[in-house]
Amino acid sequence: MLEIKHLEVEVNNRKILKDINLTIKKGEVHALFGPNGIGKTSLLNTIMGLSGYKITKGEIIFKGKKINDLSIDERARLGIGMLFQRPPVVRGVKMRQMVALASGKTLKDEHIEALAKELQMDEFLSRDVNLGFSGGEVKRAEVLQLLAQSPDLALLDEPESGVDIENISILGYALNRLLQKDLPIMERKRSALIITHTGHILKYVVADVGHIMLNGRIICTGHPEEILQDIKKFGYKECELCHR
Amino acid sequence: MSQVGFEKFIVPDEDEYKKIETIEELTEEDKESLAKAGIVPEDKDKAGNFVQMDQSVVYNKSFIDGVEILGIREALKKYDWLWDYYWKILEKDKDEYTQLSDQLPTDGYFIRVRKGVRPPFPIQSCLYLKKDNAIQSVHSIVIVEEGAHVMINSGCTLSNLVKEGVHIGISEFYVGKNAYLEFTMVHSWADEFITRPRTAIRVEEGGRFVSNYISLGPVKSIESYPTAYLVGKEASAYFNSILYAPPGSLLDVGGRIVFKAEKTKGEIISRTVSGGGKVIARGHLVGDAPKIKAHLECDGLIIKEGGIIHAVPELEGRNPDVEMSHEAAVGKIAEEEIEYLMARGISREEAISLIIRGFLDTSSMNLPPRTQLEVNMALKQLEEKGF
Ligand SMILES: Nc1ncnc2c1ncn2[C@@H]1O[C@H](COP(=O)(O)OP(=O)(O)OP(=O)(O)O)[C@@H](O)[C@H]1O
Ligand SMILES: [Mg+2]
Numbered sequence: 023m024l025e026i027k028h029l030e031v032e033v034n035n036r037k038i039l040k041d042i043n044l045t046i047k048k049g050e051v052h053a054l055f056g057p058n059g060i061g062k063t064s065l066l067n068t069i070m071g072l073s074g075y076k077i078t079k080g081e082i083i084f085k086g087k088k089i090n091d092l093s094i095d096e097r098a099r100l101g102i103g104m105l106f107q108r109p110p111v112v113r114g115v116k117m118r119q120m121v122a123l124a125s126g127k128t129l130k131d132e133h134i135e136a137l138a139k140e141l142q143m144d145e146f147l148s149r150d151v152n153l154g155f156s157g158g159e160v161k162r163a164e165v166l167q168l169l170a171q172s173p174d175l176a177l178l179d180e181p182e183s184g185v186d187i188e189n190i191s192i193l194g195y196a197l198n199r200l201l202q203k204d205l206p207i208m209e210r211k212r213s214a215l216i217i218t219h220t221g222h223i224l225k226y227v228v229a230d231v232g233h234i235m236l237n238g239r240i241i242c243t244g245h246p247e248e249i250l251q252d253i254k255k256f257g258y259k260e261c262e263l264c265h266r
Numbered sequence: 267m268s269q270v271g272f273e274k275f276i277v278p279d280e281d282e283y284k285k286i287e288t289i290e291e292l293t294e295e296d297k298e299s300l301a302k303a304g305i306v307p308e309d310k311d312k313a314g315n316f317v318q319m320d321q322s323v324v325y326n327k328s329f330i331d332g333v334e335i336l337g338i339r340e341a342l343k344k345y346d347w348l349w350d351y352y353w354k355i356l357e358k359d360k361d362e363y364t365q366l367s368d369q370l371p372t373d374g375y376f377i378r379v380r381k382g383v384r385p386p387f388p389i390q391s392c393l394y395l396k397k398d399n400a401i402q403s404v405h406s407i408v409i410v411e412e413g414a415h416v417m418i419n420s421g422c423t424l425s426n427l428v429k430e431g432v433h434i435g436i437s438e439f440y441v442g443k444n445a446y447l448e449f450t451m452v453h454s455w456a457d458e459f460i461t462r463p464r465t466a467i468r469v470e471e472g473g474r475f476v477s478n479y480i481s482l483g484p485v486k487s488i489e490s491y492p493t494a495y496l497v498g499k500e501a502s503a504y505f506n507s508i509l510y511a512p513p514g515s516l517l518d519v520g521g522r523i524v525f526k527a528e529k530t531k532g533e534i535i536s537r538t539v540s541g542g543g544k545v546i547a548r549g550h551l552v553g554d555a556p557k558i559k560a561h562l563e564c565d566g567l568i569i570k571e572g573g574i575i576h577a578v579p580e581l582e583g584r585n586p587d588v589e590m591s592h593e594a595a596v597g598k599i600a601e602e603e604i605e606y607l608m609a610r611g612i613s614r615e616e617a618i619s620l621i622i623r624g625f626l627d628t629s630s631m632n633l634p635p636r637t638q639l640e641v642n643m644a645l646k647q648l649e650e651k652g653f
Contacts, residue, residue, distance in 0.1 A: 073601060073605060093614070095608040098608065099611050103609070106609075115623075123620075171611060
C-alpha cells in the first residue's frame with residue numbers, strides 16, 4: 023500500500039526527516055510513537071503533500087505509484103486520507119457540505135445524517151467546520167469526514183488526544199469500521215498509520231506494527247504493545263541507546 | 267462644482283408615475299428589478315410595502331394597525347411635528363451630498379410603528395431608479411415607538427436601462443424605549459453607479475437596532491458611514507455587513523456607534539472581499555459612558571491582484587470604565603484552509619471558491635428567506651464568474 027524509501031524532508035531549510043524507511047501493507051495498521059516535536063506530524067503531512075514539507079531525497083510510493091510530485095487532492099483521490107492533529111476553522115462552510123464533499127459528492131443527505139449520528143455529530147452538521155468545536159468535537163468531526171471519504175490509507179494524527187474515554191470508544195468504533203476490522207484479516211483492504219502518545223486508541227483499534235521515531239529516523243519497529251510498554255517504562259532516552 | 271459633477275444628471279419629476287393600488291400592478295420588468303434587491307413584489311405576508319420610483323412614491327401601504335407608511339413629503343404635510351425629526355440627527359450642511367439632498371426635489375419613506383406594535387411580517391421599502399443618468403434623492407424617517415418591534419427590508423435597485431446615475435439617501439431612524447428595529451439593506455447597482463447613503467440612528471433606553479448591509483453586485487462607488495447614537499441606558503446597536511468589491515469599484519463603508527449612556531452595547535462586524543476593487547472598511551466606536559461594551563471586527567480577503575482593502579478600526583474611549591476591543595485581519599486566503607479542503611479530495615480552485623463563498627456567508631444574519639435567496643443567487647453568480 024505505502025512504501026517510503028530513504029525519505030529526507032526539510033521544513034524552513036531545516037532537515038526534520040533524515041532517513042525514513044517504512045512499509046505499510048494492505049490491511050495493516052501501524053502505530054507511530056515519538057516525543058513531541060520530533061517530526062511525526064511532518065511525516066504525515068509529507069505523505070499527504072502539504073506545502074512547506076520539501077522532499078530533498080527519497081520517495082513515497084503509494085499503490086505502486088511514486089507520489090512525490092502529486093498535488094494534495096490528487097493524493098486524496100488516489101486514496102490517502104488524513105485526520106488532522108489541529109485542523110483549521112473553515113468559516114461559512116458547513117459540516118454537512120464538508121462531509122458531502124469528502125465523499126466526492128456521492129453521499130446522500132440521509133447517509134450523511136446516519137454517519138453523523140454514529141459519531142454523535144448530527145447537531146454539528148449545520149455548523150461551520152471546526153468553528154467553536156471543543157477538542158473532542160474536532161476529532162469526531164475529523165473522523166466523520168474520513169468515514170465519508172473512506173480512504174484506503176488513513177493517516178491518523180493523534181485521534182484520541184483531548185478526547186474523553188467514552189468518546190474514544192465512539193471514535194474507535196468508527197475507525198474500526200473505516201478499517202474494515204469486522205472482516206477477516208485476509209479481506210481487509212484498508213491501512214492506517216496512527217500517531218499516538220498514550221496508546222489509548224490502540225485499545226480499540228488494534229495495531230499490527232509499532233514504530234518509534236527519533237532524530238529524523240524510525241529507530242525501532244516491533245510489536246506495538248511492547249514498544250508502548252517500553253516507552254512507558256524507560257522513556258525515549260533508552261531508545262536513543264538502542265538502535266536495533 | 268463637485269467631484270461627481272451632478273450637472274450631467276437628470277433630476278426626475280415628482281409625481282411622474284401614477285400611484286398603483288397593489289404591488290402586483292408593477293410591470294414584470296419592474297418586479298424583476300425589485301427582486302434583485304431582495305424585495306418580493308407581493309403584499310402577502312408583509313406588514314407594509316413602499317415603492318419609490320425615481321422621484322415618485324408610487325406605492326405606500328400598511329397592512330397592520332399601528333403601522334403607518336407614507337411618502338415623506340405627504341407625511342410632512344400631514345404632521346407638523348415631523349419637522350422635529352427631519353434633519354435632526356443628521357446635519358444638512360454636513361457635506362455636498364446632504365446639501366444637495368436638501369436642495370433637490372426629494373421624497374422618501376416615513377414609517378411609524380406605534381407603541382407596542384409588533385408586526386409578525388417585515389415592512390418592505392424599495393428605492394428604485396428607472397431612468398439612466400438620473401439622480402435619485404431620498405430622505406426617509408423611521409420611528410419605532412416604545413416597545414414596538416419591526417423588521418424593515420430595504421432594497422435599492424435599478425432598472426436594466428440604468429448604467430450611470432447617483433443615489434443620495436438620507437435616513438434618520440428613531441428607535442424608542444425598549445423598541446427594536448432590524449434594518450436589512452441589499453444593494454443592487456450598476457458598474458457606473460454612485461451611491462451616497464447618509465444614515466443616523468438614535469436608540470433610547472433598552473432599545474435595539476440591527477443593521478444588515480449587503481452589496482455583492484457591480485457598483486462604481488459607495489460611501490456609507492451610518493452613525494448610531496445610543497442615548498438611553500442599555501441601548502444597543504449592531505452593524506453587520508457583507509461586501510464584494512468588483513474591479514474598478516470603490517467601497518468606502520463602515521459604521522460608527524456613539525455610546526452616550528451607561529451599559530450600552532454595540533458591535534460592528536464586516537466581511538469584505540476585494541475582487542480587484544478598493545475597500546475602505548471603517549469602524550469607529552466612541553465610548554462616552556461607563557460600563558459600555560463595544561466590539562469591532564473587520565475581516566478582509568483580497569482575492570485578485572490590484573485589490574485593496576484598507577481597514578480603519580478606531581476605538582475612542584472617553585470614560586475610564588469602558589470595555590472596547592477590535593480585531594482586524596486583511597490578507598489572502600489562508601493556505602492552510604485550502605490544503606485542508608484539498609486533503610478531502612477537493613481541487614484547489616474549488617477549495618478557494620468554497621472558502622470565499624463561506625467567508626461571505628450570511629447565515630448568521632438571519633436574513634428574511636427571500637432576501638437570503640437573492641443573496642445566494644448573487645453569490646452564485648459571483649462564484650460562477652470565479653469571483
Ligand atoms: N510548517 C512548519 N513550519 C515551521 N516549523 C515546522 C513546521 N512543521 C513542523 N515544524 C517543526 O518541525 C518539528 C517537528 O514537528 P512535528 O509537528 O512534525 O512534530 P510531532 O512529532 O508531530 O510533535 P507532537 O508530538 O508535538 O505533535 C518541530 O520542531 C516543528 O516546530
Ligand atoms: Mg504532531
